[in-house]
Amino acid sequence: MDNSKIKTYFDRLAAEWDLHSGDHSETIGLIFDSLGSIKGKDVLDVACGTGVLIPEYWKREAGSLDCIDLSEGMLQRAKEKYGVLPVRFLLGDAQTYPFEKQYDLIMVYNAFPHFTDPFALVKNAARHLKDGGIFAIAHSMSREELNRVHCPDNIVSCMLMPMEELTALVSTELTVTEAISNEQMYLLVARKEEKR
Numbered sequence: 299m300d301n302s303k304i305k306t307y308f309d310r311l312a313a314e315w316d317l318h319s320g321d322h323s324e325t326i327g328l329i330f331d332s333l334g335s336i337k338g339k340d341v342l343d344v345a346c347g348t349g350v351l352i353p354e355y356w357k358r359e360a361g362s363l364d365c366i367d368l369s370e371g372m373l374q375r376a377k378e379k380y381g382v383l384p385v386r387f388l389l390g391d392a393q394t395y396p397f398e399k400q401y402d403l404i405m406v407y408n409a410f411p412h413f414t415d416p417f418a419l420v421k422n423a424a425r426h427l428k429d430g431g432i433f434a435i436a437h438s439m440s441r442e443e444l445n446r447v448h449c450p451d452n453i454v455s456c457m458l459m460p461m462e463e464l465t466a467l468v469s470t471e472l473t474v475t476e477a478i479s480n481e482q483m484y485l486l487v488a489r490k491e492e493k494r
């Protein structure tokens with residue numbers, strides 16, 4: 299798995315992505331409910347793709363929204379759909395990107411198995427969270443269902459790790475406050491502890 303293959307893969311899929319992504323609005327609502335209010339908060343959507351979550355951030359009155367993706371094609375679709383909104387679109391690798399600000403919420407939605415170095419992603423997210431900020435890794439389907447799609451020999455994704463493994467990984471940087479892995483969703487929520 300390497301970033302150039304991942305980028306090419308999603309660039310090719312971008313035009314048709316929304317036709318096949320399905321309606322996960324109910325689960326998305328539950329995921330956001332578990333994060334607390336984001337009203338007025340500074341939000342970063344990591345691996346935003348074509349911007350499927352942008353209406354949700356907007357509906358919940360986020361204060362500012364930055365969206366990053368590795369694929370120019372996916373990001374271009376997001377810009378076409380939501381460019382009129384005050385959203386900052388960033389092209390790059392979220393594992394190493396030097397974001398110029400810190401966020402109240404960093405969300406990775408339906409994208410975690412595509413990261414070549416999950417630990418680097420977690421570390422970079424922790425670095426760019428405000429004290430008390432929230433990091434979320436979420437999927438609107440079960441781990442089993444997702445792993446059927448991302449079979450072991452896939453060159454653009456790896457298998458989604460068991461929740462215990464993800465909890466251990468994220469706990470090296472942040473305090474995990476919620477970990478759910480059931481038939482409807484896979485969700486980890488973690489907080490950056492406030493400095494005393």
Ligand SMILES: C[S@@+](CC[C@H](N)C(=O)[O-])C[C@H]1O[C@@H](n2cnc3c(N)ncnc32)[C@H](O)[C@@H]1O
Pocket residue numbers: 301304305308319344345346347348349350366367368369372390391392393407408409412413414
């Ligand atoms: C399965 S798509 C999901 C997109 C969107 N979150 C959604 O739910 O429709 C995965 C996305 O992850 C992006 N991606 C993969 N590796 C990335 C990286 N290192 N940094 C930023 N984005 C990345 C891909 O370009 C792609 O748009």
